[in-house]
Amino acid sequence: MxxxxxxxxxxxxxxxxxxxxxxxxxxxxxxxxxxxxxxxxxxxxxxxxxxxxxxxxxxxxxxxxxxxxxxxxxxxxxxxxxxxxxxxxxxxxxxxxxxxxxxxxxxxxxxxxxxxxxxxxxxxxxxxxxxxxxxxxxxxxxxxxxxxxxxxxxxxxxxxNYPPMDPPPVKFTKLWGRYGFGFAALMVSLGIIGFRWKRNGEATEKQLGYVIAIDEDREDNPYLSHNFAIQCFGHFRLYKFGKELSPDDWVSKKARLLFIFIVLEGDGGVAPQRIRTEFWPDSPQKSAGNSRYVAMSQIRRMLNPFEGIILTQEHNIFLDYNEDHFSDFHYFMSVVRANSHGDISQMERALQLYDNGSLCDDINENWMDDIREDIRSKAKRLADNLSQSYQASDQWGKLGKLGQQVLRWDNLDDDGFHWAMIGLLNSHREAKAKSIYDTYTHYYSEVLDHPFEYSFIEIQAKYGKKV
Missing domain, CATH: 2.120.10.80 (Kelch-type beta propeller)
Incomplete structure (x- = not known):
């Protein structure tokens, strides 16, 4: 040629x-x-x-x-x-x-x-x-x-979500065919067609999505058993003396967002220049500094009498927790820092708090995207450490549940599928394993446009040999 x-x-x-x-x-x-x-x-x-x-x-x-x-x-x-x-x-x-x-x-x-x-x-x-x-x-x-x-x-x-793309539109006829008749039946049975107005800056539980289920017993509920508590997994929530504060209690939405930003930056704190870049990027330096000062004053008033948790070192702003305080995010990060040397029960507790992988899911700021990705990868490392422990000690039931949890984070996670199959099949839960297999292979063929390479019988032969 x-x-x-x-x-x-x-x-x-x-x-x-x-x-x-x-x-x-x-x-x-x-x-x-x-x-x-x-x-x-x-x-x-x-x-x-x-x-x-x-x-x-x-x-x-x-x-x-x-x-x-x-x-x-x-x-x-x-x-x-x-x-x-x-x-x-x-x-x-x-x-x-x-x-x-x-x-x-x-x-x-x-x-x-x-x-x-x-x-x-x-x-x-x-x-x-x-x-x-x-x-x-x-x-x-x-x-x-x-x-x-x-x-x-x-x-x-x-x-x-890159490059920026909108999901393909669903045709109305297809959408109606899938949900329309059930929706119409529901409306007839209720006899009500309501119109719902959304207040500015306010979202309902349904709109916000998943909420972490926590024990109602005050002694077992870390958010209620501490004098001051911050919940980041699920919706963002703030508690003082066992009582949840409403988002409406904040003087300004920006002050609330800034506090969340500081919480999620962790023990290293956040520099004023970083705050300016994220919150007042178009303002002159002096004006941005004044705005930050006002917002921090509003945050301290909101936290009263626990405003002492906010400290500044070398201009960086961070939170200093003590035994009266609890933050699920701070607890999670402390377990991550312990890595594989951490206590098994602590790793299990950290993933229990993380649950389905939502982090401040009522916050839609751009800076949340990288934080969520980073925490997801850290949760995956904890899951990997736990999976090794479960397999070494033949705790197949726990391994199966761990795999299912990881698949809730990502429908196509290879490790999650692997752990779920090993755990369920060696716990003699073939029906549940088949259900997980069907869901996984469905997503696999949709995303990759070709069928999964193993049949369920082959999966049984591959993963069901541990006991």
Whole structure:
């Protein structure tokens, strides 16, 4: 085949994708050198190429000079947004998480960039390219960890709200066919059609979603048994002397948000400049400082007589907890810091508080997204530690429940599915295992557009051998 065009040096590990022109394939990167002789060493190429399958022309379109430190790469193309999607995992010693870029197909400008939290130890998976889910509208990236045949390879599927996409609209006829008749029957039986007005800054329990179920017994309820308590998992709630304070008790919504921001920043505290960036980005420094002072004064009045919990050190603002205080987020983070050396019961308690994975779910600020992703990854590490303990001690019932909890965080979590199957099958709960299997494989085929590779009988043979 006689290929013509720009000079293309020999390489390995390049990533190839289709693109906006159906007659062309697009190529990025690869490992090699200009001479093609391995003994002269190699480097990462950063050129972006187009090969026309009809004219056999190979043309260099662009060079991404800043993307030269990658370990593995994967190039995809999303028709729906007409953008190339480039996933990059950096070299392990760089301690840099996986990056996901969207590239304009005409200007080759990198328009958006995001990272997958705590992915610096992962590589881009080769099973599928990054793509936008048809039904979820989310960017989906497959990663892998480990390549030793004796230890196996962990495949993980990450779905993130990037690039910004709205879920595909549901046709009214389809929506009515699914829910309409049941809804109509409900309205007839009630005989009521109500109109509900939402007050500014106020949300109902139903609108806010899941609420952590806590024991009503004051002695066993950490939020009620402490003089001052902060609940972050589920809705954000504040308690003084066992009584929950209403969001309406706050003088301003921004003061409440700022307090939540300080709580979630943890023991390290938050610098004034960071507060200005998140809360008053368009205000001059002096004006932003005055606004912060007013908001902090409102927070202290709200916390009275526990305003002493707020301290400042080297200009950083943080919370100093003592035995009269309780914060589920602070407790969770203290268990995370103990890592695998933590007490099993403490790790179980931390995940009990975290439950279905919601964190301040009544807060919709942009800065919450990264915090939620980070806490999710920390919860996953706790779950991994617990799973090892459960398997070592043959606690199959607990392992099955743990797997189901992790699947509530992410319907396609590979570990959650693995733990649920082992735990349930070795607890002789085949019917429950089959139900979990059906749900998991349904989501799997929807998101990845191809069926799950194992039948339930094969799963039984694979995971049901522990006892």
């Amino acid at each position: 006689a290929v013509w065009g720009d000079q293309f040096h020999p390489r390995s590990g390049a990533t190839v994708s289709r693109g906006p022109d159906p007659n062309c394939i697009y190529i990025f990167g690869g490992l090699g050198n200009e001479s093609g002789m391995q003994e002269r060493g190699w480097r990462n190429f950063t050129g972006f190429w187009k090969f026309n399958r009809q004219t056999l022309e190979l043309k260099k379109l662009h060079t991404f000079e800043t993307l030269d430190s990658y370990q593995t790469i994967s190039l995809g193309y999303a028709d729906r947004i007409n953008r190339f999607l480039l996933a990059i995992s950096n070299k392990p010693n760089n301690n840099i998480p996986i990056s996901v870029l969207s590239v304009h197909p005409e200007t080759y400008e990198i328009e958006n960039e995001s990272t997958i939290p705590n992915s610096d130890h992962l590589e881009i998976g080769s099973l599928t390219k990054p793509f936008i889910g048809k039904k979820t509208g989310k960017l989906t990236v497959v990663t892998r960890k480990g390549d030793d045949a004796s230890s196996g390879t962990l495949i993980q599927i990450h779905t993130i």
